[in-house]
Amino acid sequence: MRCNAARTIISSHGHPWYPQPCPRSDPAFTVSHLKNGSPATVSRAGVLFLNEADVGWQPYVQSWVDELNQVQDHIDTKETAWLEALVNQYIPPTIDNIRKNKWKHITPLMDFAMVSTLCSILEGLLTKKNCPPGSDKDVYEAYFQYAAVWAFGGCFGADKANDFRKMFSEWWRAEWGKTSFKFPDEGLVFDYYVELKSDGSGKVEGKHWKERVPSYTHATGEGASFSDIVVPTMDTTRLSFLINMLMPRQKPVMLVGAAGSAKTTIFQDNLSQLPDELMFFAISFNSFTNAGSLQPILEQPLEKKTGTMFAPPGTKKLIYFIDDVNMPSPDKYGTQSAIALLRQQIDYGGFYDLKKLTMKEIRGVQYLGAMNPTAGSFFIIDRMQRHFATFATLFPENDVLYTIYYKILAGHFASGSFADSINKVVGDKNQLANKIIGAALMLHKLVADAFLPTAVKFHYAWNLRELSRITQGMLMSSPDNYHEPFTIIRLWLHESYRVYGDRLTDEQDAGRFNEMVLRCSKNFFEDENQDDLHQKPLAFTKFAKWSPGMDADEELPYFQVADGKKLSLILTKKLEEYNESNARMDLVLFEQARQALLPCAS
Template identity: 30%
Template sequence: MTQMYKLCSEQLSQQDHYDFGMRALKSVLVMAGSLKRQNPDKSEDVVLIRALRDSNLPKFLKQDAVLFTAILQDLFPGITLPEHDYGRFLDEIQSVLQSMGLQVVPAQVTKVIQFYETLLVRHGVMLVGPTGGGKTTVYRVLIKVLTNLHEAGLSTEVPEYQPVKTYVLNPKAITMGELYGEVNKLTLEWHDGLLASIVRRTCVDLTEDHQWVICDGPVDALWIENMNTVLDDNKMLCLANSERIKLTNHVHMLFEVQDLAVASPATVSRCGMVFVDPEELGWMPYVQVPIARIQTMCKLLEVLLTHPGCPPMSLEKQKLNPILAMSFVFAMTWGLAGPSIDANWDMIDAFIRNLFDDLGDARLPQHGDLWSCYVDMDTRRMDSWEKMLGGFTYSRSIPFFDMIVPTMDTVRYGYLMTKLLAAKQSVLFTGLTGVGKSVVARGTLNDIAAECNYVPIFVNFSAQTSSNRTQEMIEAKLERRKKGVRGAPRNKRVIMFIDDLNMPKQDTYGSQSPIELLRQFQDFGGFYDRDKLEWIEIRDMTLSAACGPPGGGRNQVTPRLIRHFSVLAIPPPSEANLKQIFLAILQLFTMAYFTLISPNDIFKQGFLRDFPQTVRGIAEVVINGAVEIYVRMAKELLPTPAKSHYVFNLRDLSKCVQGLLQADTGVIREKKQFCRLFFHEAQRVFHDRLIDREDKQFFNEMLAELSAKIFGEVSLLVISAMLPN
């Protein structure tokens, strides 16, 4: 045995959850003793090898499991282990998987068995593995299996077949004091902690039922070290008020974690490990599983084919088939490409066209790409998003950064958000700073709130946002329905939009407590009351969010939360789109409207409508110049360690145009004055950020060059007064 552990530590890969110490050796001996008592006639060699295999195999990665099996065969040559017959237990696992609408995959069945066998020899067990591997499914299946076997009367033969009571919490969603308990510094009274309250509740339960305390969240030394006495042979929870709670034999501590990168070896050695690897499942179960399990694609398909406005399924086959085919192509397009940056769109477009070119019913557009089209149920064809573009009229009463100038991007991402929210699917917008994530989300929610009976709530996260404050903001907007249940106002649905989702600062070990609180809601539909320590169920609420890429104060969000969202990446607008957007604010919605309205009405839509004709006529060249300045500054003046603030984004361009909106019709009467104002705003936004003579000279020369190229003689006279001699 010692030789086997030595070889394993030398030849297997180095993983955070591997432990080959004395506690691992002891668990092998405990399992071997139990197996020998169950099978007194079997050879001790066979019993020992099976104990070695069954106690170690659950924690190994797929490739390490092969090496471990080879090591066993080398150390014990000639001994063959007979296949263990799990009988009714195995049949019940398969039955439960089918009843839950899941595929019966041998790898997952094996994990359920391994988890059960690990529980028999360890009272502390960790389910470790990447997001989406099936950790939660493993323990939920085992709960149903044990309950069903008990109800079938098999607990008399196998005492371990007992019902299971679970208590789920996320330790990182609350503070250490709220977890274990603390003394109030003002009143000097002891305030009980959530974990202490749950463990005390399990220990006073006198039934034979299993009591599982499930800690679903990151494991780090900040809180897990206080559990060492619970996880070792003492089985004792020691609190700061000197109270000691002894765990009974029916209590198990379970931990569901993505990894153990910041857990100490002392913690790892005290727990049994079951590694749930998504690679063992392969891709086939995702294809065979009911279609509703595939998130973004199938939520879109569901809305297109079942919600108001969809065609009746009783239509003639000849009319219905094209609608079904086009809806599937549309849903697949955005399911695949929603999280992708626009640089990959052409490749995905070609891939989908290659798949469906032979399907005539799909009616793929011959001109343009698939991103530029939506399914029009009335005409039964794929039409351009341009058909859904509305008009824009400037209003001084609307804050500048709340204005929405309709473009292809705002229309299509607003449409997708509307459809996904109709299917109660959370939506996450991502993209570079200033591309319009928040504007699209807020504008869409405000537009559809009355029609869809939504109650939109807008929350901004910052580096100092805490889980406590986040929970208070959520609870403040919900109504109390009955004890332990809160939800949206009657016949309404709350849509909580969280801006800057990834802004909360990370703790010492990289977790974010507000994010863990949101994940607890997404996973389990609620959270704990921090005063009464009771579970609160949240009904009729959907999350939506926006975040930028990590960096500059933003942090990486755990994949365990992101998996609950349909991710839509908004690309930065092209130069043509930028010019269209800002020209709409100053002058007119889009140049395409010139053919639709009278020439006398051209300038009656934008901010400059009350200015003289000479000023209105220069709007287009001003916007062209502003966009060119922004593009050149962003490309040529890049941030360095000494110039870390040289980060130019679309908000800078917006501020430049926003400054132009401060113009007074009584003061600005000539083209020369408006040009002077533009140069002033460009200098305040861009020039004032520059720190050395070379960069300032570059900016001034660029202004002079632009004035000569775009504005002509008048602007040259204006800018010449600004340049140094």
């Protein structure tokens, strides 16, 4: 857009624009829309409109193929001709079919963004190891199919109405089932990776990702934290493969999924294993984050190299991990200034010094991002989104959830000196852990289906975090204080009431929840006396075993208080001690108040 009257531009924030060098004295902008333009601006602007289809993605792909030919010595003219043919064979029909069927990605993506992701994945796959000199076209086509599946379908999600990822998988098999490479029929095309056969034939085959899932080792001892526990699954394994392949190639990666879908966990697990030459800096966005508050945070891990150039310390490379990318509140013009600042750094290699008003050149940095499409602004501007290779993190299936939490709980029982009745194994399953996790998953599903969020009960949102909190409470059990399965089951009941029951707002919901707990208890713990199992008080805490002779830093056991009178006496005594040295609080510690204090004091 070229404007011959600069005074009509009311605010530079009104238009998401790129300043462009212009030999004339009047300003020239590249804007994505004129939604915020005043009538005077629109009437005086000379607009050259280019949509995404005018230039298209073909010039980018051609440039990428030419560059690949120069940097990869095993890719010659013949291989580049194969790649160009594969591009023309696969990309246009795939994009047309997505648009025709109106399949929706979990966040809006431009065609160019998907094609750019395809090229980045191919860069990581078409190495000399995977494609030795002399490899035939079938090898390149197999890797091309794998890259295309994730570039175009990796951001598809699923909801109660539609499973777009499954639809894409079925279409891919039907459309390309007669090509030289065919994904195995079981499951989805996303469940397989491509690898050279070990027989030395130079052929490739599709192998299931479950064959590459690492084994889980339960961490114990000093320094072990529940937040550091990561149970490898097929989803985490294949996403980690893509992340670790794209990061060294300076390609920003974004994971998009609902709360509790392990976006942050996957990134943190990979970032914790970075080599020495890489470092990371985590930033969590919120609704108050703006460019003014973000820029000093971005500058914290950087050091000055020359006059206006800044970079990470020494020769290291820096990875910014931005959590909740879409959380900043838009201003009245719809601009999220924090995201605009990040985009300026990515597009132009830096941002302006707020005091000197000179450009700061930022080198040696790249970005990873996580985003919840049901929160904040729901999505980010396409000019920022196009830079990222975007993949969806879906809520795990029930069998995957069982595997995750069973391994954690069974690992906890096996790592300690728990009684044989707690560690009883039938086949290859710890029977107690098997029953508790089964009951926990059943209860979670009942709660999630029955207690839906409303305008008044907006906090009725249930995800993996609830299951994690219950499991975290279970891991506070110790062999010194838990000698039989009965006490462990009581602990699960207590944690369930604290995690779910404490968030319910009326007696009717609380009554329904009690019925759900009883139903799960009878289904999975039929051998136990149900009256004894649910006997009140159902109270577990740490302070019950505190005594005056104990060290203040000593770790107290998390154990049940079976006597309601004893619990009342302990809390009353603690209240008296508090009142002796603080402003007096005359509290009546009735049963519900005592129950509410337990998680606060633990």
